[in-house]
Amino acid sequence: MAGHAAVLEDDSLLSRLERTLFKLETLLALISGIAVFFLMVLAVISVGGRNFFNQPVPGYIDWIEQAMPLIAFMGIAYTQRLGGHIRMDMVIGTLSGRWLWAAEFVGTFLILVLMILLVWGSWAHFQRSFDWNAPLWSRDSSMDIALPLWPAKLLAPVAFSVLCVRLVLQLWGYGRAFVLGLVEPVAVPLVQSAAEQAAAEAETVSDGED
Amino acid sequence: TEWNVSVWGKRRAFTEHIEKLAELVSKKTNGEFTLNISYGGLSKNTENLDGISIGAFEMAQFCAGYHRDKNPTITVLELPFLGVSTLEQEREVSQALYKQPAVVKDLARWNATLLMPSPLPQYNFVGVGPAPTKLADFKGMAVRATGGIGQAMEKIGAVPTSMSATEVRQALDSGVVKAVAFAPHAHMAFGTIETGKWWTTNLNPGTVNCPVVVNTDALNALTDTEREALLGSVDEALDYYIDYYNNNTMKKWGPALDAHGIERITYSPEAIAAFKKEAAGPVAAAWIKEMSARGLPAQKLYDFVEAEIAKTAPN
Amino acid sequence: MAAIDIGIIVTIIMFVMVLVGMRVAFAAALSGMIGLIWIFWSKKGYAGDEFFWALTVAVKTAGQVPHSKIASQALSLIPTFILIGYLAYYAGLTKALFEAAKRWVGWLPGGLAVSTIFATAGFAAVSGASVATAAVFARIAIPEMISVGYNKKFAAGVVAAGGTLASMIPPSAILVIYAIIVEQDVGKLLLAGFIPGMVSALIYAALIVGLALTIPKFGPPVGGFSWRQRFAALPGALPIAFVIVIIIFFIYNPFGGDAWGTPTEGGALGAFVVFCMALWKGMRWTQLKDALLETAKLAVMIFTIIWGVLIYVRFLGFADLPGAFAEWITSLHQPPLMTLVMILLAYAVLGMFMDAIGMLLLTLPVVYPAVMALNGGEFVSAADSAFGMSGPMCAIWFGILVVKMAEFCLITPPIGLNCFVVAGVRDDLSVQDVFKGVAPFFIADAITIATLVALPQIVLWLPSQV
Ligand code: NA
Ligand code: NA
Numbered sequence: 001m002a003g004h005a006a007v008l009e010d011d012s013l014l015s016r017l018e019r020t021l022f023k024l025e026t027l028l029a030l031i032s033g034i035a036v037f038f039l040m041v042l043a044v045i046s047v048g049g050r051n052f053f054n055q056p057v058p059g060y061i062d063w064i065e066q067a068m069p070l071i072a073f074m075g076i077a078y079t080q081r082l083g084g085h086i087r088m089d090m091v092i093g094t095l096s097g098r099w100l101w102a103a104e105f106v107g108t109f110l111i112l113v114l115m116i117l118l119v120w121g122s123w124a125h126f127q128r129s130f131d132w133n134a135p136l137w138s139r140d141s142s143m144d145i146a147l148p149l150w151p152a153k154l155l156a157p158v159a160f161s162v163l164c165v166r167l168v169l170q171l172w173g174y175g176r177a178f179v180l181g182l183v184e185p186v187a188v189p190l191v192q193s194a195a196e197q198a199a200a201e202a203e204t205v206s207d208g209e210d
Numbered sequence: 211t212e213w214n215v216s217v218w219g220k221r222r223a224f225t226e227h228i229e230k231l232a233e234l235v236s237k238k239t240n241g242e243f244t245l246n247i248s249y250g251g252l253s254k255n256t257e258n259l260d261g262i263s264i265g266a267f268e269m270a271q272f273c274a275g276y277h278r279d280k281n282p283t284i285t286v287l288e289l290p291f292l293g294v295s296t297l298e299q300e301r302e303v304s305q306a307l308y309k310q311p312a313v314v315k316d317l318a319r320w321n322a323t324l325l326m327p328s329p330l331p332q333y334n335f336v337g338v339g340p341a342p343t344k345l346a347d348f349k350g351m352a353v354r355a356t357g358g359i360g361q362a363m364e365k366i367g368a369v370p371t372s373m374s375a376t377e378v379r380q381a382l383d384s385g386v387v388k389a390v391a392f393a394p395h396a397h398m399a400f401g402t403i404e405t406g407k408w409w410t411t412n413l414n415p416g417t418v419n420c421p422v423v424v425n426t427d428a429l430n431a432l433t434d435t436e437r438e439a440l441l442g443s444v445d446e447a448l449d450y451y452i453d454y455y456n457n458n459t460m461k462k463w464g465p466a467l468d469a470h471g472i473e474r475i476t477y478s479p480e481a482i483a484a485f486k487k488e489a490a491g492p493v494a495a496a497w498i499k500e501m502s503a504r505g506l507p508a509q510k511l512y513d514f515v516e517a518e519i520a521k522t523a524p525n
Numbered sequence: 526m527a528a529i530d531i532g533i534i535v536t537i538i539m540f541v542m543v544l545v546g547m548r549v550a551f552a553a554a555l556s557g558m559i560g561l562i563w564i565f566w567s568k569k570g571y572a573g574d575e576f577f578w579a580l581t582v583a584v585k586t587a588g589q590v591p592h593s594k595i596a597s598q599a600l601s602l603i604p605t606f607i608l609i610g611y612l613a614y615y616a617g618l619t620k621a622l623f624e625a626a627k628r629w630v631g632w633l634p635g636g637l638a639v640s641t642i643f644a645t646a647g648f649a650a651v652s653g654a655s656v657a658t659a660a661v662f663a664r665i666a667i668p669e670m671i672s673v674g675y676n677k678k679f680a681a682g683v684v685a686a687g688g689t690l691a692s693m694i695p696p697s698a699i700l701v702i703y704a705i706i707v708e709q710d711v712g713k714l715l716l717a718g719f720i721p722g723m724v725s726a727l728i729y730a731a732l733i734v735g736l737a738l739t740i741p742k743f744g745p746p747v748g749g750f751s752w753r754q755r756f757a758a759l760p761g762a763l764p765i766a767f768v769i770v771i772i773i774f775f776i777y778n779p780f781g782g783d784a785w786g787t788p789t790e791g792g793a794l795g796a797f798v799v800f801c802m803a804l805w806k807g808m809r810w811t812q813l814k815d816a817l818l819e820t821a822k823l824a825v826m827i828f829t830i831i832w833g834v835l836i837y838v839r840f841l842g843f844a845d846l847p848g849a850f851a852e853w854i855t856s857l858h859q860p861p862l863m864t865l866v867m868i869l870l871a872y873a874v875l876g877m878f879m880d881a882i883g884m885l886l887l888t889l890p891v892v893y894p895a896v897m898a899l900n901g902g903e904f905v906s907a908a909d910s911a912f913g914m915s916g917p918m919c920a921i922w923f924g925i926l927v928v929k930m931a932e933f934c935l936i937t938p939p940i941g942l943n944c945f946v947v948a949g950v951r952d953d954l955s956v957q958d959v960f961k962g963v964a965p966f967f968i969a970d971a972i973t974i975a976t977l978v979a980l981p982q983i984v985l986w987l988p989s990q991v
Contacts, residue, residue, distance in 0.1 A: 056352045079822050121586070
């Protein structure tokens with residue numbers, strides 16, 4: 001399940017690069033969170049407008065559809081950095097040492113191949129909706145208020161590219177751990193036991209109002 | 211040869227010509243050429259043109275109003291109050307327009323060749339809440355109406371709110387929209403008459419244009435026999451479709467309204483004329499201006515459609 | 526090779542990748558991508574010079590899916606449901622709920638444990654995620670139960686089990702995901718979860734009372750609260766009632782007339798109320814920022830699985846595997862109800878090893894059409910159906926059943942996530958301890974599931990009023 005995996009740091013080039021990227025990823029994830037907030041506010045305005053002023057927000061659904069890719073894609077690399085994309089670690093959790101790093105390397109490599117293909121595919125999807133010569137460069141627009149769709153479609157290849165960079169850094173991290181036979185390598189999310197993960201999960205709601 | 215065909219929803223009057231076409235083509239080629247029709251499995255309905263252009267499937271149906279920027283030329287047939295009165299006329303006008311060079315070129319951007327229309331009758335509203343006995347009652351009302359119908363409704367103060375056909379029922383149930391514009395078959399297929407309280411009999415603001423297209427490369431790759439079987443079956447499939455719509459769907463429509471106790475609202479000819487005056491001209495003018503800015507022969511297309519409608523008017 | 530064989534092989538590849546530990550979202554997407562390439566290439570007879578064409582078509586087809594499927598109004602419910610849970614925590618609603626429950630039902634045998642169940646059920650009405658609910662209540666409820674003499678393991682089990690309720694009682698992220706995958710009305714499904722969620726809570730409470738009456742020194746009732754004290758505890762928990770009313774009224778107006786809006790709007794409005802309350806309780810930007818980042822992370826995780834699985838589903842559309850599986854299921858020579866029960870048992874086994882959301886997303890594209898076919902098809906009328914309910918009603922009923930299975934899998938060993946969370950919060954409890962403590966609740970869950978299977982009206986009554 002989602003959790004904070006530990007990512008160790010040191011002064012190496014890899015670790016510094018990784019932390020720089022993490023700053024960007026955090027910013028993108030925050031944009032995603034703010035978009036959720038915006039969605040909430042928009043709904044309040046919409047309900048208020050419809051019920052109290054007999055004036056629905058024009059294009060309400062168009063705006064939601066524009067906001068959703070922001071929410072869904074922008075944080076994808078941030079979540080990968082924290083090991084937050086779920087998996088079953090019953091098998092991989094039994095590995096350690098070089099076996100573990102080799103398995104992680106292969107898995108990460110497969111994801112990288114997939115994501116490169118998806119950058120290509122989602123870029124093509126964006127391109128079909130984009131036309132330099134059209135008004136607002138739009139070749140595909142929303143149904144009600146004709147918002148151009150290309151900005152939202154562009155978010156997918158952009159966010160996926162950031163994920164590709166993150167995956168390259170993780171490959172570097174796992175490769176280095178494999179070659180040097182490291183125990184606690186930097187720059188990669190370390191496999192935690194389910195209990196450790198749960199503790200970390202619980203941590204996220206602990207600094208509230210206790 | 212096996213072709214994949216992407217449509218959506220479930221089998222209904224609106225897809226009968228495609229089902230018929232599949233049947234005819236298979237029969238004429240002794241099963242050598244088959245159309246494999248998929249209801250929603252191959253693509254989202256607003257992305258059928260994308261799928262055609264990619265080459266993921268060979269045939270698809272879509273509606274122009276779902277994405278006006280993808281198919282600007284054929285949205286001319288979605289302009290309000292064009293004055294088309296029968297399915298036969300809608301078919302003839304559509305088929306004539308589909309042959310216009312500007313339209314062919316427009317769809318060629320998607321590697322698509324227009325095969326046939328899915329003629330639909332004039333749209334009317336089924337709604338909940340107090341019935342809009344005069345047009346002014348539409349002011350501030352959230353309505354589900356796409357394309358030119360939506361623009362016409364805007365002129366009398368309604369707020370068009372779009373969603374895919376499958377979400378319409380819930381939007382109506384929950385009051386997100388108060389009225390939904392559909393053709394009768396869709397009012398029945400998507401359940402709006404189950405919650406609706408009233409139906410406008412003669413608003414007739416227009417209809418939507420939903421062609422069936424094929425991937426041009428796939429069409430060219432067919433053998434002569436196969437191509438002949440496909441193109442030669444279009445007329446029969448459309449005859450079947452129109453017959454089905456008129457004699458099957460429309461026959462069920464009146465009783466369906468009665469069964470659900472839906473009030474019929476009829477506007478005076480003067481009210482309709484006033485609506486038409488307010489909406490038809492300005493929306494068409496805006497369309498011509500916008501499409502001309504895209505470098506399309508908009509005025510020419512509009513004049514062509516007007517002339518075709520006059521020519522095909524039933525007496 | 527026929528499309529259907531490709532479908533089966535790729536599905537096996539996907540399950541192997543998931544089992545050996547590839548992240549679920551990417552395993553599904555990669556399988557879908559491989560499957561699409563394979564199926565397009567097979568169309569060209571595997572000609573060497575056509576591979577690049579097949580690759581291009583597959584990549585572009587898969588590349589449509591993330592944007593096209595994510596840009597949907599219905600999915601916008603998920604992030605608001607997650608946000609509302611985090612904000613509720615900062616608004617101090619958890620403590621207020623527990624305190625109120627204690628003063629009102631603490632006098633029952635096993636009173637404090639029963640209070641915990643009702644408090645988690647109340648929190649479930651503002652929280653869309655089970656794991657968060659268990660984590661929050663582990664801090665508040667377990668120490669109190671231990672201090673009055675409850676068995677430590679059992680106290681932990683109560684919280685782990687109570688936490689699962691958040692997935693059934695609306696708002697629920699899992700129910701929304703189910704609705705999206707099977708393309709059914711989100712509002713009706715959310716509404717349908719309400720009574721089964723309550724039933725589930727009541728069965729938990731009855732189990733506790735029964736245990737308290739039979740086991741000596743189980744844990745004393747906590748009584749002695751005056752009516753004045755009882756009512757004094759209500760205002761703190763009032764926002765929950767307010768939020769429940771808002772969400773219900775936005776799905777369905779119990780007094781007839783139109784609902785006030787969509788579930789999306791109801792969820793958002795509920796979140797807004799809780800947000801104002803959290804502000805009033807002193808939430809600052811750093812805390813809001815944390816809540817937003819946590820919401821984003823969880824939402825991204827869920828959305829990535831959704832589009833990943835939908836790439837696989839797009840491939841299934843070309844391979845027509847669901848159709849073939851449905852045909853096989855309906856051809857079995859046994860009563861349909863027996864088949865359904867076997868499917869539910871399969872979920873219980875799968876749920877022991879898999880995460881709930883991943884399990885549902887991976888299996889529903891194939892299992893759901895089969896169940897619908899078993900009942901007589903998507904558009905069957907109640908009279909002609911195998912289970913005595915119309916197609917849409919069967920979709921709702923099955924949805925509630927699988928969500929209950931998903932809740933069950935949160936507390937079953939070896940990978941019961943809620944138990945891990947509770948053990949994670951409490952240093953003095955091992956995971957094994959929590960599994961021991963939660964074991965009695967397996968019986969309660971089995972009773973609940975049997976009840977829901979035997980009496981579908983419990984599920985269907987409320988949604989059929991709409
Ligand atoms: Na909940
Ligand atoms: Na489990």
